[in-house]
Amino acid sequence: MASGNNSGNGSFVFGLIVGAIGGAAAALFMTPKRGEEMRKDLESRISEAAGPVRQRAEPVVSQGKERASAVMDRAADRAQELSGKIAAMELPFDDDERTDHEPGAAGSSGTDR
Numbered sequence: 248m249a250s251g252n253n254s255g256n257g258s259f260v261f262g263l264i265v266g267a268i269g270g271a272a273a274a275l276f277m278t279p280k281r282g283e284e285m286r287k288d289l290e291s292r293i294s295e296a297a298g299p300v301r302q303r304a305e306p307v308v309s310q311g312k313e314r315a316s317a318v319m320d321r322a323a324d325r326a327q328e329l330s331g332k333i334a335a336m337e338l339p340f341d342d343d344e345r346t347d348h349e350p351g352a353a354g355s356s357g358t359d360r
Contacts, residue, residue, distance in 0.1 A: 260304050267296040 271289055 257307055260300060260307060263296075263300050263303065267293065267300065270296075 271293055274292065275285065275289060
């Protein structure tokens with residue numbers, strides 16, 4: 248199964264992101280640096296960590312977009328097919344019969360519902 252091999256990609260990326268955030272938070276609380284220095288250091292570390300995360304996430308995101316597009320295409324095709332079937336159905340009444348039974352129509356008492 249091809250999907251079984253790809254199921255770990257999302258978990259890996261998620262773990263990588265959580266680990267990067269956890270590492271940044273630990274660095275924030277454990278460093279004796281000044282605020283400005285700390286912000287610059289964290290920014291560079293996050294930028295370094297973001298590169299590999301993006302590389303791993305791109306195929307997963309692309310695959311998700313492809314699957315979503317395929318599902319939407321199938322749904323649109325099915326809706327069009329059902330719309331055609333409904334339009335082709337023969338209804339048990341025509342427009343002339345319906346107007347005769349509407350309340351207030353000529354010859355109608357308005358009580359037959």
